[in-house]
Amino acid sequence: MNWGIIGNATSEGWGGKDIIMSVNPENSCIYYLKKVKLSKGDFRFRMNNDWGNSIGLNLDGSLVYDGYNLKISEDGLYDVVLDISIKSKPKYSVEKLD
Numbered sequence: 126m127n128w129g130i131i132g133n134a135t136s137e138g139w140g141g142k143d144i145i146m147s148v149n150p151e152n153s154c155i156y157y158l159k160k161v162k163l164s165k166g167d168f169r170f171r172m173n174n175d176w177g178n179s180i181g182l183n184l185d186g187s188l189v190y191d192g193y194n195l196k197i198s199e200d201g202l203y204d205v206v207l208d209i210s211i212k213s214k215p216k217y218s219v220e221k222l223d
Contacts, residue, residue, distance in 0.1 A: 128156040128207055132168030134197040135161075143174050146207060154210040160202045160222060167194035170207050170217070180207070180215055188215040195219070 129143025137144060146156035170188075172178035181192030197203070201223050208216040 128172050130168045131171050134163045134166035134168040143171050156207045158205040163197045163203050164200045165197055169194050188217055
């Protein structure tokens, strides 16, 4: 199983392939990207490049399957983490580095 990100905030855009996330060697339910270049725009998490398995935002700001797109407010380098330790309550973080 591969998790990645896709969207117009990524270099691949909505029509491209996912940017595949690395797996934390200490916890196989945590996926990450370090120093990924993102542009102002939207993205979402997807499993195996499959739109049927995508994660976005719920109205309360938590993650949910088939939710709304996540937003990047400005261009830059980011660390992105997806934690699916509790499959019904995935968590994420997006941290701008520069």
